[in-house]
Amino acid sequence: MDQDAMKKAAAEAALSYIENGMIVGIGTGSTANHFIDLLAGIKARIDGTVASSEASAQRLRGHGIPVLDLNSVGQLPLYVDGADEATRQLYLIKGGGGALTREKILAGASDRFVCVADGSKLVNYLGKFPLPLEVIPMARSFVARELVKRGARPVLRDGFTTDNGNVILDVHNLEIMEPVALETELNMIPGVVTVGIFAARPADVLILGTAEGVKTLS
């Protein structure tokens, strides 16, 4: 089974968390895309979705699935999204697709966050994957200097602008031994909009597609 088939298997397993009449939060990326495509097959069972990116909104609408404004729907019962890294404590790194801010909003506004990924995303410690930070453009150099002071190596994601009009710094060489503390610390640097560590609000369920089948951690 290749990596994409494992992503699809994880996305398919997440369908079992859907209940009739739900409004479902939808993530961004290739695994979330599998989930969107599978959701199309049962779209009559749900009352709509809230999307974490323009790209996901477009894909959902392409399937005729309603996309609603978070402000008009309140708390979401379920959010389904992928991750770049995940630990057994269900701490995540997200933002490889640059949608981390809206993803973190939806995770925070959801009762249950189901993370779907292929097994290669499971790690003992976060941080091998460069940590994405969404940053206000005028603060780019300042935030980069603050990161260098902490021994990290920030790299501007060239030619990329987020759905919110900001830039992404991909931060290498960060030791993430205490994910909640580091998420909090980096969040406090002026100009940082969102840190790609999802630890203060981790996933509730992690579904991993592996060569041995689908595994669920919670």
Ligand SMILES: O=C(CO)[C@H](O)[C@H](O)COP(=O)(O)O
């Ligand atoms: O955080 C994300 C987008 O901002 C994605 O969930 C993450 O990058 C994983 O992507 P994929 O499912 O394509 O492996």
